[in-house]
Amino acid sequence: MLEEIGYKPAVMYKMGFDVVRDLGNLSIHSYCCPLTIIIEKIDLQEGMDLCLFSLKEIVTKELYSRRIRRFFPVIESPYLVDTMKKLDLYFTL
Secondary structure (H helix, E strand, C coil), rough: CHHHHCCCCCCCEEEEEEEHHHCCCCEEEEEEEECCCCCCCCHHHHCCCCCCCCCHHHHHEEEECCCEEEEEECCCCCHHHHHHHHHHHHHCC
16 A cells, blocks of 8 residues: 555455456455545555545446546446445444
């Protein structure tokens, strides 16, 4: 995270490991952490854009980048929605 967005969390939690069959047996390790800085302090150092979206926005299957000024497709996989739901449960326990 430090290399990509200039943020080093005090702690990271492993949410799980999955092999996603509908994405060609892709191995995915999921982690989460508290964001203890304001969003405006995130410094994107790699990649074209970085945005935060709600699950409601993600399931629309298109997300808008204000920086690039266009919509981008969301990957077609139930894994993404399932992971977002797990994350919500993780922080409400």
